[in-house]
Amino acid sequence: MSAQWESFAAALLGPKQQALDIARRHLDRATASGAPGTKSWAELAWALALTKHGDPTQALTVERTALTHQLKAGNLWGSVLAVHFRSWSLAQLITDLIAAGCTDRARLKALAEETAHLTGGAKTLRMSMGAEIRNMGPFGDETARAIDVARDVLGPEAYSLAERQGLLLRPESNEVQRLALGTLSLRKMAVDHPARTAIPSHWDELSAAEQEVATLAAAGWTNTAIASRRETPPGGSTRRSPQFSRS
Structure with missing residues (x-):
């Protein structure tokens, strides 16, 4: 547990090389332990370090692997963190693409919409757990940053609509987590689902x-x-x- 929180702290607050070294070392040891749960948590720390200091695209893949295990194990806190981390990775990917001069508006919009959906969905999950992100320090800061990035791409009105769709996903059916895994499509949901009816015609x-x-x-x-x-x-x-x- 100490190594887990050391990895999170290094990823969020430490310099690049230290963050990557600590998170990688923890993942290697967790993998060697043969304990799937421990490995899954270490993967979340590794994904966070990649997002902050390396490759957000790789982080997105690692996050889905970790989320798959957390969801299967019924670990709500782990799955909630995985959803948050994915929204952060998407926002960082958007930032990197824009900095590199990306002019593919459709791609940027799609990434921003997914970020907004997950941000809204994560809020619904936190509410169901009674967790207040404003009391979570840098976790709240990173979420606020992801919101700003997505809103800048979509515009305030479109962002609010996309976030509302995420808010209307049902925690009891793991819809937010399934959206993050790519196994749920908002446009293929039942026509009377609240998140579906929120889509403008x-x-x-x-x-x-x-x-x-x-x-x-x-x-x-x-x-x-x-x-x-x-x-x-x-x-x-x-x-x-x-x-x-x-x-």
Whole structure:
């Protein structure tokens, strides 16, 4: 336990080489012990050191490995930390990409949305446990930083929406952890799930004609049939049909 907290402290507060050396040494010893639980916790410390001082992309992989074990073992605290750490790694990856001149807006947005989802979900998990992050020192600082990074990419309104989706995930079904593992998709959840209904619809942005065409296309009508229907409305006048491709 002492070595575990030494690794966390070094990763968060120590210089780069010290943090990586201590976390790596702890992981090697934990792995050699043959105790899966001990190894999983050491992996979390290693992932944290990688995020702060090395490679956040590698950290994301390590975090999922650790989270898989923590979830299987039913360790709520371990899984909550893994979710937090993943949001921090995503934020650091965004920061590194921007610093390197990344212009792939879609990629940055996707990373920021996942960060917001996990941040909101982590808050719901903490509330279910009665944990207040403001009393957790650097853990709170890192979470605040992740929020700032994601908000800068998405904008305040879009960030708030994405965070709210995470907040609406259900702790009793481990939905936050499953989202972090990549085994849960918000857009593939039941349509009546609170997190799903929070996703804005673009339906109202369509004109009446576009809504009609979309409805017919969804019902299986071909473009030719839709065009024929719309070109000969009651009254005999001709109207132009918006084009929707079926996918």
